[in-house]
Amino acid sequence: MTAFSGSPTPHHLARPAGRARWTMIWLAFGATTINYLDRANLGVALPYMTEELNLSKTGAGVLLGAFFWTYALTLLPSGWLVDRIGPRRMMVIAVAGWSVVTMLIGAASGFLVLLLLRLLLGAAESPSYPSSTKIVARWFPSKERAMAASIFDSGGRAGTALALPVITVVIAVVGWRGSFVAAGLLGLLFCALWLRVYRDPETHPRLSAEEHAYIKEGGGADAGSDVPPMAWAKLLRYRTTWGMIFGFFCLSFVLYFFITWFPSYLVDARGFDLLKLGIFGMLPALLAIPAQWLGGALQTRLINAGRSVSYARKVPLISGLVVSSVIVFAGVVESPAAALALLALSQCALCFAASSLWALPADVAPAPGNVASLAGIQGFASNIAGFVSPLVVGILLDSTGGSYVAPLAVAGGVALVGALVYAFVIGKIAPLGGAATGPAADAAPTPQQT
Incomplete structure (x- = not known):
């Protein structure tokens, strides 16, 4: 029996x-x-929480970023746990945990309580992406992985887009506290659906033999594989791993502006009221969903046409990050409509690039037991950016009298650095342990074959 090969x-x-x-x-x-x-x-409710809880811009930046302190740290053990006990159990544990914490945020009485709950929320949400990445590896051949990863990851854009109109309506009806309670209840309902429907390929009662064979022959990873996983320390010897880490950091630095400070930007810098915020604020995230699916579909088309996995993954990564740097111009144009259009283009380009991100762990994993671990490793770097980005924006806003020119200029520069990382740090995209995974591979062992 040969070692797992994901590509x-x-x-x-x-x-x-x-x-x-x-x-x-x-x-x-x-x-x-x-x-x-x-x-x-929190990002949507923040303009309405600030006065009641007496939050400064820097304090708000700390709260927005605090989620990522624990989210990033717990991604590493979460990825390991998903590889060991599987996505079905880990996902339901995560959703139930973060739903309860979200409801508790609605009862917060001040900065310190909010800080503690944001830290707990980060830890509770950390198994989600490693679990979904594991599902991609188990259920899809490599030529469909980017499309599958684009679908699950675009849920981030859907959630962000829905947050603006839905939560603003809930806030208008029952206040900002009620919005957190409603979001938590939705998560608990989803847990029941997940337990009823999700199964791995080996235990799914309605998976046909034909579809199962298609998944396996195309490189899908079986849950029961006996190929031993590579140790974490050895994963970090590869240039490809470090390229995934630094590249994802750069992409996420820009993307998390949209998740955290974007609603405040529209209110403070562009004068949007509650109605405009709910209607126009969701447009970039909504447009980014088909942009991400387009990136996934493009990769499937390229691989079917005979292009390599490396070529197919890098085309959206590099081009998307370059185009996303137009975010810098949103800080200097006079027209709110032009600024919104530039921001929409930037987020669409980021998500076009992101269509490759969660396919990479399955592409480069030397064994099935490393897929979620690699997802956790690159996700750790991504969410270090999730902490750094809103904090940097908050500090720059306080130091420049509330101007968004400097924060958006920094974001544009970071996007270009990310494009360079994916272009020149990551070599051929292939399972770690082969000669094609970078100079560091020369000193790294190849997993044993049994």
Whole structure:
């Protein structure tokens, strides 16, 4: 029996009649949507919480970023746990945990209580992305991974987009505290659906033999594989791993502006009222959803046309980050409409690039037991950016009298650095342990074959 290889995909494989794998990834989309709805709730409610709780801009930046302190730190053990006990159990534990914490935020009485609950929320949400990445690896051949990953990850844009109109309506009716309670209840309802519907391929009662064979022949990773995982310390010897870390940091630095400070930007810098915020504020995130699906579909098309996995993954990564740097101009144009258009283009380009991100762990994992761990490692870096980005924006706003020119200029520069990382730090995208994974691979061992 040979070692797991996540990258090669026979291009000639015909699509089977079964659709069970797509049901599973749309469930993961639902989990991600709720995940982002809950984490974005604070950003939407913040303009209405600030006066009641006496929060400064810097204090608000700390609260927005505090989520990512524990989220980033717990991504590492969460990825390891998902690899060991599977996505079905870990996902329901995560959704139930963060839903309860979200409801408790609605009862917060001051800065310190909010800070503690944001820290708990970060820890509770951390298993979500490693679980969804594991689902991609188990349920999809490599030529469909980018499309599958784009679907579940676009739940982040859906949750962010829904947060603006839905939560603003809830705030208008029952106040900002009620918005957190409602979001938490939605998550608890989803837990029941998840337990009823989700199964791994080996235990799914409605997965046809034809579809199962299609997944396996295309490089899908079986949960029961006996290929031993590579130790974490050895994963970090590879240049590819470090490219995934630094590249994802740069992309996330820009993306988290939209998740955290974007509603405040529209209110403070562009004078949007509650109605305009709810209507126009959701447009960039809504447009970013089909942009991300387009990136995933493009990769499937490129691989089917005979292009390498490396080429297919890097085209959206590099081009998307370059285009996203137009965010810098949103800080200097006079027209609110032009600024909104530039920000929408930037977020669409970021999500076009992001279509590759959560396919990479399965592409480069040397064994099935490393997929969620690699997702946790790159996610750790992403969410260090999630802490740094809102804090940097808050500090720059306080130091410049509330101007968004400097924060948006910094974001544009970071996007260009990310494009350079994906272009030149990551070499050929292939399972770690082969000669093609970078100079560091020369000194790194290859997993044993059994």
